[in-house]
Amino acid sequence: MNQSPRPHQLDGHWYVANSSTRVPAQMHIMGSEVVQICDVGAHPLARCKGDELRVSPRLGNTPRQVELPGLGIFETRDHATLDAWLSQWQPSRWRGWVHALESRWRFVLLTVIAVIAIGYLTVEYGLPAGANRIAHALPAETLDRVAHEALVIMDRLQFEPSELPESRQAELLASFTPMLERFPELPLRVLFRKGGEGLGPNAMALPDGTMIFTDEMIELAENDDELLAVLAHEIGHVAHRHSLRSVIQNATLGVAYMLIVGDASATADLMASLPIVMATLSYSRQHEWEADAFAAQVLDDMGIERDAFVTLMSRLGEHGHDDDDTGGRWDQYWSTHPDTRERLRAFHDH
Template structure:
């Protein structure tokens, strides 16, 4: 005989009473009220729905009429389970979750699935979605982005009309080689926040800042940068990045389930680390696109290398001077600024900051990136 103490729910109300479940013989099960001794139900053990064992959580024995018996006496329920025709199957989950080796294997597999999904699944999904979106969606995203940038970061270009016309004529033959993409070039003044830069919007608009134009020394350098940005448009990198960030953010919020400061920290760091690697991949793809274009156009790849090295030096110089204390930038002559840059860069390299800055860059390490570019 098996006696199990627990609580009885009649399936008609939320009230419960203390009860005893008894197995008499091999298959007959009865439940009686502890207080009155009154029998509540009689059934066959094979007609019961017995919940699986999970740790030491409460178990339920459910009856055909909707009533249920709840107990924390897992050992007794296991004994009851063995009286069923399928006696061994219900304990499978408990055996699995109690086996340390299987738990470790399951944990490793879960981590592998999560990491694999983030590193490979999310980018692949974002790419698929990005290439399914119609052009009018790209136009809307680009228009909203440009509107925000014009309000918050950019000023109208200070390049003369003649200079802009000259540049457009310089770029026109390149753009004409990609009639399937609605490409166009616009100019803005980057100012202190953006400086020398070029970037592509999802709709095919490519922005060159005045500072980027001033930084370039030849049409070949500007065309090399333009080809790189066309690569971003062709691969829909900006749109893919938005989709990837949205998916990753949703996943991390779901896993953490907390929007507080600690939750933001746990969510933000993994998203940052993952999206940085995505950006590096995108830059590499755009570099390959640019290299292939330059080869076909008969332009030396060194043109891209030269302007990127110059850009890297300029950006690093500006950053170090901004961080330097007791430095009045407006009072520096060009010669003094150059000398100060060289000093600050030497000091930063001595402190070992360059590797860390490369790691936290949305682009690959510039030196390695340019080596790869020329070697492709």
Template sequence: MSSATQSIAGSWFMAGQARREPAELTVDALGIARIAAQGEGRELAQAEAAELDISARLGQTPRFVRLPCGGVLETGDNDAVDALQRQWQPSRFRGWVHTLESHLPFVLVTAALVLVLAWASIFYGLPAAAERMAHALPAETLNTISTETLTLMDRLTLSPSELSAAKQAELQADFAPVLASYPQLPLKVLFRKGGERIGANAFALPDGTMIFTDEIVALAERNEELVAVLAHEIGHIHHRHSLRAMIQNSVIGIAYVMLVGDASAVGDLFVGLPVVAATLAYSREHELEADRFAVGYLDREGIDRRAFVDILQRMDDTAQCSELLSEEDDIVVEELSESERVALCEELIAEQDEAGDSSWSNYLSTHPAMQERLERFVGYPR
């Protein structure tokens, strides 16, 4: 083959130009590659065949032959390009690559391995990396995220607490020993009215601020229940769950942006971190980890674990009731007295239980099923 001239037809693109022109690449017996205008013989570029940069073969897609001058020849004559490479750019691996790419079972196995790797990265690698990153972030970052998150929630969902000053002082006194047990954490408790959207709840911000709503205070039958909830929220702060969740969601968002090619959205993603923090639900693993943290505190202080179980069960019943009432179009909830509301809830729950519909039990899809979670809480080894 060294004595014959090789010829490959294609389209020529000059360096820095988008205009294409029909051209032909020829390689003589001395290994000199020339690009000439097709049908004219006018030479466009020249280089040694060994210097050509040839794209890898992928099925029957067009190949690109790049010359040192920057020009590119695009051609669909893959067989001729392969022959040129075999002659002037021998490589014992190149044929294997094309063979593997053309082998359907290998392609399927490779695709499966890529999917497994992606799944493992998202569900194992990313959480592990997020945990390390969350514990490495400086206090200034935590303060900024928390301040902006609380400001946003105060504007959109929360309102000033209506608890009396005496009640707030009483709770702060009960909470003080719990906060003092973790001097390494900058903990503090604030009160807000949750309203319809938040209701009876408590949540923690990355900087150590914990919010208790008026509704959860009203729901508690004794202050020990709120102390148990406080220990659970401190568990979230200790393990930096909110930061870890934000990091994971941000990384996934950035990966999506890279896939769709909209780089400008990356800035918007970071600007929107307070919104993410305000709407983020903890994963099942994070909730159970915070539960185990709370168990440790309650057991050390001799507080019955039922304090946490009782208020969580009551919160679950309240959420269930609110969901059922919202589905009744002919009922104006605001016009019901508390006793009428409770009686109606019990009636609706009984009807749903008879129908075998238990979908309400997962009203927070990222939380463990409530019954399973409470059984675990009571059953953790001492």
């Protein structure tokens, strides 16, 4: 008497639907169209038609998941046998294409190169372009809030109250007024603060149009034209919304990092720290070129020599290097205003 052939089988583990319970199991072919899941004692656990199975694609040696709709999931590493079964029940010319591609080192190498290139182009060009659009689309209320919080933090952590006499502040504001009035569409204002050892001679712009000059920068300038040149540069940052664009780019990169590492708490920390980012941001090379070009045009229109800016920046460099007690004020200033000699030459010849 002939015995019927023993069914083909796959070894693996069974997960009951809506449960995390994992038990050793086997998948058997029952006849020509039906599969059955059994435990190690050969007790049936589930049964399904072969053409109803939902199978994850093969990727290296990672386990494959075979879903029996409404019943559970069978997990196995026996890829060859599973693929042989599927070729009978669910023929497809695309089956296994992921595994086929990732098994070819040339394709993997090209993929790595493509990912690096796309990442570079995104960060170098796509992200700045997107940040620029977003920054110019945000309402004034958003700019005011971000700038206000940034100023509060800087006043607490970086700045000290200005020690300039009120008469000198009033004199400077009067000198600045003709330039500020050239841009009625921008809500510009100037504040004075003491930079101290941390900032020294410095000037910066916030997205709501607030520009801050440190006492040390005022003292370093030999005349008001030099300060007007710096003011024109900072107005350029406001007009182009550089500070906000930088914050948006940093935030986007932070969210991308969170998505990659899967740390959701990083996003909340980032959003909470945006004012701090604003207070410590560094402008990109492109932002500085844009602000320089803007300032050069403003100075030309107002009949102010471009040398006023170049001279002050050069003196700032000498000041930072000559004074060992400043904690590197030159480096501190240029941490938010990069490109020194090359940039000054370009500004002079723009």
